[in-house]
Amino acid sequence: MADGPLSGVKLVEYCSFVAGPYCTKLFADLGAEVIKVETPAGDPARKRGAFLGDHPDPELAGLFLYLNTNKLGITLNLDSATGRDIFKKLIADADILVEDRAPGEMAKLGLGWDVLKQINPALIMASITPFGQDGPYRDYKAYYLNTYHASGGGYVLPAASPNAEREPIKGGGFVGECDAGVSASVGIMGALYWRTAGGTGQYLDISKQEAQMALERVNIARYYELGKNPTRYEINRVRDTLLRCRDGGYVMVVLHPEKQWTGLAEALGNPEWIKEEKFCTQKAREANFNDLRIRLREESLKYDTQELFHRVQSQGTACAPVCSAEQVFHSPQAQARGFYVEIDHPLAGKLMYPGLPYQLSKTAPRDNHGAPLLGQHNEEIYCNRLGYTKLDLVKFREAGVI
Amino acid sequence: MLNRNALKGVRVADFSWVWAGPLATLLLSFLGAEIIKIESRKRIDQTRHGSITTGDSFKDFNASPIFNNANLNKKSVTLDLSRPEGADLAKKIIAASNLVVENMRPGVMDKLGLGYPDLVKVKPDIIMLSASGFGSSGPYREYAGYAPIFAAFGGLAHLTGYEDGEPNTMSGVMDLRVGTASAFVLLAALVHHQKTGEGQYIDLSSSECVSALIGSELMQYTMNKTSPFRRGNQDSIMAPHNCYRCQGDDKWISIAVATDEEWRALCGVMGNPAWSQDERFATVYNRWVNRCELDKFISAWTINYTHYQVMTMLQNAGVAAMPSLSAEEILSDPHVKARDLINQVDHPVMGKKVVINPSWKLSETPAKIRQASPLLGEHNQEIFGGLLGMSREEIKKLEDEQIIY
Known part of the structure; x- marks a missing residue:
């Protein structure tokens, strides 16, 4: 043993x-x-x-x-x-x-x-x-x-x-x-x-x-805060954002708290987004999420998965590629x-x-x-x-x- | 009299925030450990601050139901750790503790003078756990990570979702998974300390925690050089094995059939319709091959009933069937009620709040929710005055200097 x-x-x-x-x-x-x-x-x-x-x-x-x-x-x-x-x-x-x-x-x-x-x-x-x-x-x-x-x-x-x-x-x-x-x-x-x-x-x-x-437990207790059920089509939209990349892979980015969002906008070469009224607070990003999602997805297609991953992380902002079993095994981190x-x-x-x-x-x-x-x-x-x-x-x- | 708190006498200096670390210490508190949460207005736990779901801010940092759920039973002290006097006071708390838990980015505690090498100087047998997104070594050690990041990098997101859909990172549950694994390894280190008197440092990678939960799927690659893919509710051999729509708005029943016996029982409950006797569904293998067609037939049957009706009919016949329960349904489910799983705490600011009880039923040392989450700095007097023996004047002075802050 x-x-x-x-x-x-x-x-x-x-x-x-x-x-x-x-x-x-x-x-x-x-x-x-x-x-x-x-x-x-x-x-x-x-x-x-x-x-x-x-x-x-x-x-x-x-x-x-x-x-x-x-x-x-x-x-x-x-x-x-x-x-x-x-x-x-x-x-x-x-x-x-x-x-x-x-x-x-x-x-x-x-x-x-x-x-x-x-x-x-x-x-x-x-x-x-x-x-x-x-x-x-x-x-x-x-x-x-x-x-x-x-x-x-x-x-x-x-x-x-x-x-x-x-x-x-x-x-x-x-x-x-x-x-x-x-x-x-x-x-x-x-x-x-x-x-x-x-x-x-x-x-x-x-x-x-x-x-x-x-x-x-969070989702269950949230029922009382929202006055309705968390569901698969309403919750967590703003926080979790999946972006498709040029090579067909995906990365995950995070839009909250504020630092995550500003870092992401800068990593994508669009710092002006931060000042836009419709994205400048989390509440605004939630309200205008569809617009935001379209923009993010347009930008992400300009990069390969690994490139975008490191680019966003270099701004101190959370990001990770969606890894298959093969990619988990070969990641330099796991190695x-x-x-x-x-x-x-x-x-x-x-x-x-x-x-x-x-x-x-x-x-x-x-x-x-x-x-x-x-x-x-x-x-x-x-x-x-x-x-x-x-x-x-x-x-x-x-x-x-x- | 025999002490009935499993972890009585265990004190935890808790520097963790958001969910993963706080859940670990929450579980230890359920088992009777004393948790001192060391926080600050200067660096507020984001779950005190506002709701991720709605974007709303909580008043005065003391009205967050989310924070309440993650920090039941705990004590709160406030210290500005970026000031040397603040870090020194934190060390005094650590010197009187058994465990230290933190989930800042790797290197931050060291910069504050609170790294493991600093801590063993004040408490040689301390057990310290650092939880981070990618672990505290390796090329990505300083990379930022939140729950969906662990799910993506750890390999679970790729395996979760519809076969023709996108990968899925799930919700905050990923943090709670990390927290549960953290509690386990902290206790293992504590058991080792109980035996030998030896403390140690534990470096935990949240992404690896997720990977460990899907280890056999990951091994498909190391064994056969292929990677499994997401496939909705499907099983590798069972069929039917899916969620089927029932009467009502967004109501679903999960049905899983493994054996011929269960299949015959299911057919019996459905009234043995002609299609069910078809050769295409006669064996385990045939049902699996023709599972898409099978799903259509079953959905056409389940839609006539509520999910609870289907559950009762099928369970009475020995077929595994459970509704896909919403939060609202869980809170009113008769079994959940009978098992006493939902609790209520009285919070000084928010009033009565619903919380979830510990998920172990221990016969001799019942795990318990003792009190609501602490107000910010609620226990400053108790800890600085009582535990550290500081005078009221000293405490007042440090408050004025915004070291206790």
């Missing part, structure tokens, strides 16, 4: 797909020991592309490889009584359990919080579900698309739509799922700190809808900061992975390793840690326990 500020913390993950695994990846990448418990069928993220070399092999799925770096992987079937006993042994020694089964499912297996806290009173258990452990939608089914839209995040996208003719959309990739994972990690870390400071274990009920709503790290994997080999967005001066994590193969660490965990014999392992496999 990686070495870092969380070295020594032991976490068991019983999660699949994105939100739970991303939460525990944050811990694993900072040095915690994360044991990922998969069903014998494996995490469904293994079935999601892109696949390395377009080989749809469950060990070569990009989604799984990224979300499970630095974890140990074991297989375990909790539908079997023996499997449940083994799970309890794992928990007896853990600091944190993160699980994402439907509400009530762990309890039905005899592995609910009431049971597990008897086994390990110092345990911090977090359940990550679409709508939380209670309330009228508790048992509702929801995929990423549904929680995203239930959080209010979708209703305002795409921002700057001309009208409401087309459908609201989700955030790109699985961003909302990852948001729920990061949010959960903050609560869990608070619980960990408290426990070491003299507290006990505790239970965390995490709702993905709420985690995403928490990010929409200079070493944002991508090379990680080896038994089957995928050495690949460049997006790394940590924070650099820690004293406890820089090192010795990263790739995501586990399905059941890769069964022997290490079951035999070396829990004291089962190799013969037990054979029996477990025959009996469908692991």
Whole structure:
């Protein structure tokens, strides 16, 4: 496992797909020991592309490889009584359990919080579900698309739509799922700190809808200020401005606060715009936004993307190119900061992975390793840690326990 | 009696402004940390000043609902940091703190004499986090960044939008994403300090925070040398997987179907119309291939109902369906109400204001909103007098000299 500020913390993950695994990846990448418990069928993220070399092999799925770096992987079937006993042994020694089964499912297996806290009173258990452990939608089914839209995040996208003719959309990739994972990690870390400071274990009920709503808090509260709903065709027009460039790329510029606007006008060689009555205050720019947008778009077409980016930034004004995966990777900034790290994997080999967005001066994590193969660490965990014999392992496999 | 505040005794000297940094310290405050926001009339937090949405200015810097939402539970002191006496007082607060958070452009804190090397002299085990648009190293370290900039540069904007439309930077949520990641790494450093007594410096890049949330999409390039593109609500294999128009003004239901079982349940609720039995929609793969046509059929059905009606009918049959909720609908949604997610604080200037509760339910150390956001300088007496032990006369003198300002 990686070495870092969380070295020594032991976490068991019983999660699949994105939100739970991303939460525990944050811990694993900072040095915690994360044991990922998969069903014998494996995490469904293994079935999601892109696949390395377009080989749809469950060990070569990009989604799984990224979300499970630095974890140990074991297989375990909790539908079997023996499997449940083994799970309890794992928990007896853990600091944190993160699980994402439907509400009530762990309890039905005899592995609910009431049971597990008897086994390990110092345990911090977090359940990550679409709508939380209670309330009228508790048992509702929801995929990423549904929680995203239930959080209010979708209703305002795409921002700057001309009208409401087309459908609201989700955030790109699985961003909302990852948001729920990061949010959960903050609560869990608070619980960990408290426990070491003299507290006990505790239970965390995490709702993905709420985690995403928490990010929409500004828009939600804005309803009261505006007296109407923020929507995808009215909000944020002035602040966010996308400009197309000569080479077909886009840059994003910002018109507020005032310094941003004046810098932009100067960068575009039109300082006289600043004095024009219809653009001289933010309120005026809002009122005359269509005019402004036409002018900005005419000017931006005179430049290539990178040229305009540096030209605007050299005025001390915010601007960035809209980057594809290729452009993110090749940006001189990512390269200079070493944002991508090379990680080896038994089957995928050495690949460049997006790394940590924070650099820690004293406890820089090192010795990263790739995501586990399905059941890769069964022997290490079951035999070396829990004291089962190799013969037990054979029996477990025959009996469908692991 | 057992303390029920997870971060009791943790004090944060908070130099951050706008959204990303303030959200990080807001989350720490929910967990019980004491946040001292160090601000100034001379360099006012823009969210105190005016509304980005409407362009309106808020009266006296103390009537901003936006600021209120980002700065609940916090204390406010005012210091002109550009004056050496102001920076010295800030250092005294830092000497009594565990964490320092700032999101000025890289280099600004150093110029004020408040860089990490300066701070370890007054507090050797301090944990300091600097959050900036591009990080504090690299060729773009001094470049300016706001929320839409991180989304664009980090790669998320390119992936968000209609397939035939422009990229999308989303709204201020990007700052809040950065703030949440900041809170996580601050706590990790705090846990390390708890174990070893060691502080450290954390350099956080907001653009990289966004990139980390779409890491698997970015890996498509490092694995296969291709870049994924935006595609609206579409999934790589699920269909139907979209928002469908319902009765009413701009009302939509999201429906996502993964399995044959869910598909049959959906067809059942729709009354098994003839088209649904078509070969084109018989398997997961066929539905995905013919998803555009499928969307037309489903829209023709959903338009007859309200989004909540479709939700109830489909959820009762085991199909994932949720409305695309507006702010207004969220505030009145029965589940949101039952989960106690909306709260109200009493603000001395604005009166009762709606705010969003913390999004974790902790069984032993409930996260809490304790009070409304502070007025500018509201806690000058408490902090300078109480924490730093300065006399009223001293404080008055510094106020007159506009150092406490």
